[in-house]
Structures are given as structure tokens and as C-alpha cells.
Amino acid sequence: MASSPRIGAKYTLDREALQNLIVELTDSGYQVMGPTMRDGAIIYDAVRSIADLPEGWTDDQEGGTYRLEKRLDNALFGYNVGPHSWKKFLFPPRQKLWTAKRSDQGFEIHPEEEEPLRYAFLGVRSCELHAIAIQDKVFMEDAYVDPVYKARRENLLIVAVNCGQAANTCFCVSMNTGPEAKAGFDLALTEVIDNDRHYFVAEAGSERGTGLLEKLSFESADSQEEAAANAAVNRAAEQMGRTLNTQGIRALLQDNPDHPRWDDVAKRCLSCANCTMACPTCFCSTVEDVTDLSGDHAERWRSWDSCFNLDFTYMGGGHTRHSFKSRYRQWMTHKLSTWHDQFDTSGCVGCGRCITWCPEGIDITEEAAAIRKTPKSQEKKK
Amino acid sequence: MVQGKKPKLAVWKFASCDGCQLSLLDCEDELLAVADSIDIASFPEATRAFKKGPYDLSLVEGSITTPEDAERIHQIRRQSKFLITIGACATSGGIQALRNFKDVKEFISIVYAHPGYIQTLKHSTAIADHIRVDFELRGCPVDKMQLLEVINAFLNGRKPNTPAHSVCIECKLRGNVCVMVAHGTPCMGPVTHAGCNAICPSYNRGCYACFGPKETPNIPSMGNVLEDKGMERENIVRAFRSFNANTKAFQKGARDYEKD
Numbered sequence A: 001m002a003s004s005p006r007i008g009a010k011y012t013l014d015r016e017a018l019q020n021l022i023v024e025l026t027d028s029g030y031q032v033m034g035p036t037m038r039d040g041a042i043i044y045d046a047v048r049s050i051a052d053l054p055e056g057w058t059d060d061q062e063g064g065t066y067r068l069e070k071r072l073d074n075a076l077f078g079y080n081v082g083p084h085s086w087k088k089f090l091f092p093p094r095q096k097l098w099t100a101k102r103s104d105q106g107f108e109i110h111p112e113e114e115e116p117l118r119y120a121f122l123g124v125r126s127c128e129l130h131a132i133a134i135q136d137k138v139f140m141e142d143a144y145v146d147p148v149y150k151a152r153r154e155n156l157l158i159v160a161v162n163c164g165q166a167a168n169t170c171f172c173v174s175m176n177t178g179p180e181a182k183a184g185f186d187l188a189l190t191e192v193i194d195n196d197r198h199y200f201v202a203e204a205g206s207e208r209g210t211g212l213l214e215k216l217s218f219e220s221a222d223s224q225e226e227a228a229a230n231a232a233v234n235r236a237a238e239q240m241g242r243t244l245n246t247q248g249i250r251a252l253l254q255d256n257p258d259h260p261r262w263d264d265v266a267k268r269c270l271s272c273a274n275c276t277m278a279c280p281t282c283f284c285s286t287v288e289d290v291t292d293l294s295g296d297h298a299e300r301w302r303s304w305d306s307c308f309n310l311d312f313t314y315m316g317g318g319h320t321r322h323s324f325k326s327r328y329r330q331w332m333t334h335k336l337s338t339w340h341d342q343f344d345t346s347g348c349v350g351c352g353r354c355i356t357w358c359p360e361g362i363d364i365t366e367e368a369a370a371i372r373k374t375p376k377s378q379e380k381k382k
Numbered sequence B: 001m002v003q004g005k006k007p008k009l010a011v012w013k014f015a016s017c018d019g020c021q022l023s024l025l026d027c028e029d030e031l032l033a034v035a036d037s038i039d040i041a042s043f044p045e046a047t048r049a050f051k052k053g054p055y056d057l058s059l060v061e062g063s064i065t066t067p068e069d070a071e072r073i074h075q076i077r078r079q080s081k082f083l084i085t086i087g088a089c090a091t092s093g094g095i096q097a098l099r100n101f102k103d104v105k106e107f108i109s110i111v112y113a114h115p116g117y118i119q120t121l122k123h124s125t126a127i128a129d130h131i132r133v134d135f136e137l138r139g140c141p142v143d144k145m146q147l148l149e150v151i152n153a154f155l156n157g158r159k160p161n162t163p164a165h166s167v168c169i170e171c172k173l174r175g176n177v178c179v180m181v182a183h184g185t186p187c188m189g190p191v192t193h194a195g196c197n198a199i200c201p202s203y204n205r206g207c208y209a210c211f212g213p214k215e216t217p218n219i220p221s222m223g224n225v226l227e228d229k230g231m232e233r234e235n236i237v238r239a240f241r242s243f244n245a246n247t248k249a250f251q252k253g254a255r256d257y258e259k260d
């Protein structure tokens, strides 16, 4: 047993320690959420033991297709990101905001109070840590703080997992968001399978993380073990299935609203909104007011919305984004360009979900590259 | 809500299977509350009692397929302050609109022993093709919660919450795994109007487009995706030609794949 664990130092844990970690988190009152298999995909849901993890499975992803495949080893985290993202826990798809009751003087509003949920996320990838950091900015900075998000976020404990492989749709290296978790976690694990040995190289990123390690049986990682973990992450970096050149992309997209490529993608885009629902940074929502039959009680509900919906731009004078072109252009330009103006960061972390889960297989990296290839703005300048 | 006097509701049936009226009956518990708030003046599926008009709210089920019905719907409109059509038949012509793409006389001669007694129109059409409709509720059949929502919204003088976006959004809000992407199962969700809460994809089946086209469906792209998932051209024609075959969007989808 090593001496007290320190932030930033590397330790090793075996499979049993990982199991104990789940038990420890559960016993300390966390709802542990992690990757598990359902309906032919790896999704995020409650995880009670390592038996719930997709042991020995991996995913094969391409534009518009996702398939699970058996691995040759028994890795517990040998896949990349699936259809769900962690935003479903922090920013729930549907949420009651308040109820109202008719009174003599009009009506009274009662905000929805929730017992703050205590989540522990197990298996958060580096791109996802960046996505959470982006949503933190959206929901917790400046004047309009979202109370639901904030309460859940403040209680959140994060166990990250460094990727040891990348999907065909991954491009975190381009976005500078992975594959190695650098910040924003309590504990980060790198899974190593070395002949007969199966272990995790662990690093604490916070005192909660060192506190957790302390309760598990851990050893200091030796130089060979550290090297094996680094090799795993390097392998993922080399396997990136996609690249996106971000140089000057902010201006590139803002300068090319009339690029003919938008017309091409508009022919393919179904405006189905799957990309925005799957994206871990998309944060738009709409509200619905419902009443009971008597009209004496009302509720306001919030649910995820999308810039691909016609009603998204409904105003007094009608809808403003009728064409598929205007909707796709809005989405991609916001993600890669105007997000910088608004939040001082890219809106894309390179997770590839919008590529895989687009039924048409529309690929944000391909669209950006096509616009870069023949930028209209340059033609004008000539 | 109208104070004092309960609004008078009438339910009308045209060419249909009664499934949408049954959705209303299926609301058992909720129906008691509805019956408390409104005076049900006519509801053939539920009661033989009949009160004369005018009516505050008329719910119309079924499509127009006969010359008499084409007349009758005008009378109903004249007696109704507010008229809502419910279901695929009333909002698009229904499955019986398949006749629109064939010769109806030929059907009659095959089906009936004495075709001379049969008086029918060449086309099955939506109610809104004949009269002004205040609101259309989609679905084959309509979703009972949506039906209650529409009645509720009417009683409270507010806009009903019946979003016109894709089924995919409902599917993703439920946390479903997309059957098209993960299993290769053809699914009409991307062009289909929400309302069923993505019931088929939730049971690992593709969407059949019971609620008809969404606000702005991209039909050619949907056709390409279905083809890409291995669907035969003739089955793509069938996918568009179901309960909402007579909608402009789905007519186009079917036509594009009928041609070689």
C-alpha cells in the first residue's frame, strides 16, 4: 500500500478496486451512472456493479451507423461515446419548472423544488468533460443561472476514463479536447490490458478523488504501468477517424453564409434534429404551459428543443427559418463559429455523435472542409 | 372557460373506423372530468342521445367519400362555433384515400354484387378540403392524451401543445436507441409529425408515419435513407402510401418511387 494519495500522482487499481469504487460511491449516497448496454448500444444509466458495464464489447461507428461488436479481450471501457450524453442527467430532457394555482387575486406560482440529486458519473470521456465545462458556462455563468443544472452539477462527482481507442467518428484531437482527460474530474482512469493483467492507472483530480482512492486498495504506479497508460492514450490519438481544421473557422463560417455547399447539405438534411438531441453541448429548450380541465391549475414544462425545428424561430410575424439550408447553416455556424463570440469557446468538442446519429450521415467535419476548400469570401476579395 | 353554461360538444363521424372516437372513450378516468366540464350533445360511439345544435365544439372523425357526406359536413360547420378534425382520415383522407391512386369504379365492380347501388366519390379527402377547420389533430389513431390536451386547451382558451416537429425528437427525449442508426431498421421518424411519443421505435420497430408528415419534411432525403437501409423501391412507395397517403408530401414520396 502506498502512502496517502496525492492529486496528480499515478496509482494502479485492479478490477476489484473498481468494483469497490462503485460500491463505495453508492454507499456514500451517490447515484452511480455509467455505460451499460441496451437495445444494441452503449448508453448511460444506473450502474450497480462492474457486471453492468459492457465488458468485452466495442462499437463500430460511421456516419449514420452504429454497431456493437465483441472484443477479443475483456475490457470494461473498450468503446467510445454512444447515443446518450451526460447532459440528460444535468439538463433533463423534460423538466417541470413551476406550478400555478388560481387564487382570488389572480394566480400563485410555486417553483418546482427538487431534492438535489447526487450523481456520480463513471466513465466520462475527455470530450465529455469539455462538453460539461461548456454547459457549465451556459447554465451557471452570468445573470441567468439555471437552478436545476446548478444543484445537480454542484453535487456531481466525476470518474473520467481516458480513451484507449477512438471511433471512426471521433475528432477530439482536432478540437483539443482529448483523448486524455486533463481537468474537470475527481478521478481519471486509464484501462490497461497487458497479457494476463487487467488494471487501471488512476489519477485524482480533486480532494474528493484522493479521498476515494484512500478507501480503495491502490498502489503507486511504476514507470512501466504509467508508460502502458500513456501508450493507450496515444493509440487513441492516432486512431482519430476524423479531423477538423479549426484555424480561422470563426471568420470562415461567418464570411460564407451564401456558400453553395449549404444548398448541397440542405438537400440531404431531414431537419429531424437528431444531431442536436445527441450533441452534449446543445442546450436549447422550449417551454409548454399545460392546464387541468378546470383551468385552476397550470404547470410550466421545459423540454429540449432544436434549431432544426420550424417552430424554433416562430415570432409575431411568423417563422424565420423556413429552409433546411438556413437551419443547418445556423446550427453549424453556431457550433463552430458564433459560439466563440457568445461563450468564448467552440461549441463542438469533437465527440462525433452528430455524425453517427444523423440518419443521413451528414458529417460536420466534411461540411466544414468543403466550405474551407472554396471559401466564397476569398473569391470576392480577388 | 365558459362560466355557468357548459360548452356543448358534438362528435361526428365520417368515413373512418371509429378508432379515434374510441381513443376518447379510452380516456375513462379523464372522461369523467371531461363530462363534468362539457355537455356531450352527440357522441355516437358512446351514447344514442342526441341534442340539436348549435354546438360550441365539434370533433370530426373520418374523411369525405360520398356526395351526401360532402353536403353533411357543411351543415355541421354551420352549426359549430369551433370545429376540430381528429385522426388521419379527417386530416388527410385516411387509408381509404388509397382509392385516389386507382380507379374506384373497378373496386366497386369487384367488391359489390350490385355496383349500381353504390354511390361514392372518386377520391377520399380531408375535411379541410371541404370546409374551414379550426384545428387538426393528427394520428391513426389520435393519441388519447393529445386529444384530451386539445379539448382541455379549447376549454381554457389556450393553444394546444401538439408540436409539429419530427418523431425523432420524441424518440431522443425518451432516450431510445435509434433503430435506424443502431439496427439498420428503416424508420419514417425523421419526416413524421410527432404525437405518439415515438411508440414504435420505443419497441424497437421503425416508425410507420401514422401522424403524417412533420412541419417541413424532406421527402427525397427520406427516400434516399430508406433505400440506403435496403428498402425496396416498391416498399418505399408503400411506406409513403399508408394512412396519410393523400398528404401532398407523401403523395410526392410515393410518386418518386413509383417511377423507374
Ligand code: SF4
Binding pocket: A080, A081, A125, A126, A127, A128, A163, A165, A166, A167, A170, A171, A172, A173, A177, A178, A179, A180, A236, A349, A350, A351, A352
Ligand atoms: S472524441 Fe476523443 S475523448 Fe471523445 S470518445 Fe472519441 S477518442 Fe474519446
Ligand code: SF4
Binding pocket: A275, A278, A279, A280, A281, A282, A335, A347, A348, A349, A350, A351, A352, A353, A354, A355, A364
Ligand atoms: S457538434 Fe457533433 S461532434 Fe461536436 S460536440 Fe456536438 S455532437 Fe459532438
Ligand code: SF4
Binding pocket: A268, A269, A270, A271, A272, A273, A274, A275, A276, A308, A357, A358, A359, A360, A361, A362
Ligand atoms: S444534420 Fe442529420 S441529424 Fe441533424 S437535422 Fe439534419 S438530417 Fe437530422
Ligand code: SF4
Binding pocket: A274, A359, B167, B168, B169, B171, B172, B176, B177, B178, B179, B180, B181, B187, B188, B189, B190, B198, B201, B206, B207
Ligand atoms: S428510431 Fe426513428 S424516430 Fe427514433 S431517432 Fe431513429 S429515425 Fe428517428
